[in-house]
Amino acid sequence: MFSSSGLRRSVRPLALLGLVPVRVRIIAIAMGVVESCLPPAVAFSFGSLVERSSTGGPLVVAAATLVALLAVQQLSEIAIAPIRERVAREIDGRFRRSVGALALSPVGVSHLDDPVVADLIGRATSEVNGFTPGRASAAQVVVISQVAAALGCLVLLSFRAPLAALAMLVLLVLARVSTTRVLVRLNDVVVRAGALAGRADYWRRLATGIEGAKEVRVFGLAEWVVDRWRDRHTDRVRTVSRARARALVLAWLPLAPVGAAALVGLLAVVGVAEPGPVAQHVMAVFGALGLGAVSWDVFVLAHGRAPLDAYDRLRTVLPPAPAPEPFAPPTGGPPSIRFEDVAFAYGDGDPVLSGITLDVAPGEVVAVVGVNGAGKSTCVKLLQRLYEPDRGRITVDGVDLRDLDARAWRDRIAFVGQDFARLDLSLRDNVTLGAPERRHDDELFEAVAAEFDLADLVPADTGWDTPLSRGRTGGTDLSGGQWQRVALARALFAVRAGRQVLVLDEPTAHLDADAEFAVFHQVVTAMRGASIILVSHRLATVRFADRIAVFRDGVVSELGSHSDLIASPADYARMFDVQASPFAEDLS
């Protein structure tokens, strides 16, 4: 039913029990069976005890049996809690892994641009109020045993009053069906409440958190933001409480058939003279009413199915991919990369690239420049296979990128982007996760840390293991420029560990042109040997590249070394003059 890449077929909560170890499964099922047998057994045993006391028969055995049954009932209620926890933990662990694997299974990231997919991933991973598939599965066992216990009581009744038992069965099934409908409605309320809470929460974070703290104060937005927070929150509470009230009104409806069933059951006892059968009958009637009752477990079952349903739908949208190959160090030197007439648009949007043709020779440094929105980052995303070209192809050593294993190709790339990852981990992890297969290579890490002067970023006593987060004990936070040094060190670690392609997509955009030039120069000098692609919208900072490609209107409009391009009368020379005139002396 389950593999690391996904649950194989449509899953129901009960089927998830197959994921727990056999021993735990057997205990859970055995306890369910015991719980199903207890109510009819107690009714029967109580009837015998009353009968014996009325006829003056020996009471000891009957009383001892009843006491033993009641003791088992109490004990099983206590013992079942840790079993249910274990069942839920085992299933939820596997389910989370399965959802994670599915969400990460597409080669690229274009599926995340689709709001339907994003919503399904959100719902499959949501654990609102702890209603998880694992808890639903454990609850399903309890619900089945509750139903079985009630049916057992009806069977007991049917020996004396078959018609009354049949009428009760019909009425209680009716009650149960309408109860389930009410629960589905309540479940919808919970889902809606979750979506609305997300909106209200955004404004709460903006008002009280660090996210927009400066803008909110400096632009005088405080009152406006707080008003929005209050309005969204009020909207949420009002919408949810109206929907809940409507659902709860319906919750009264099942009470009518339950009441009628109780009446039918109790009336059937009229005329029975002996106290024993009367006692057994009354006990069995009360036991049978459980068939129409709403228990907490029915509620957990209804809610805990929601992530499973979302997961099922997600699987129809995202078929599970085969498990990735383990890391295999690349053989040979840096590759030659070629973009051949590559065209691309996001979804149904306008073309961003309309025919890019560009070579990067092994070990060459190629800069990609162009105005904002020219498609430079998009080109880099295609190279990393985060998206696929609509037309044309990208080849690596002559092989179409689509024919290469995406994971194996990415294992050859080191990358720093504009919004590089600031991992809430230690400084050491932030750097060494650039090449996870060499994570424990302290010598390599120390060399890279020395090259980027990382020692002054963390206190000496906690050293490399200092968490880079103010929110963690003993943690520290870094400035934007310091984080950027860490991100570049991560790329250097990856290159030293054997990555042969380096992509820098404006990680230094917030620096001034001189500082960006210095950083690019340092990084490229340190990583010479890899095939390097530098992206920038500032021409002066990449002038040392072997070749510069100017992106314009979705194509490469100029290509050559800085001295070639500056000598031609086209865009590059004109833009370079405009951008570089304030630094003319430094650049000469």
Ligand SMILES: Nc1ncnc2c1ncn2[C@@H]1O[C@H](COP(=O)(O)OP(=O)(O)OP(=O)(O)O)[C@@H](O)[C@H]1O
């Ligand atoms: N995920 C996306 N979905 C839809 N459109 C996108 C997406 N990412 C980028 N775009 C659009 O594609 C165009 C090119 O964006 P891209 O980021 O490649 O440009 P760029 O040259 O790198 O710009 P900049 O220098 O500002 O970073 C822009 O119009 C942008 O709005």
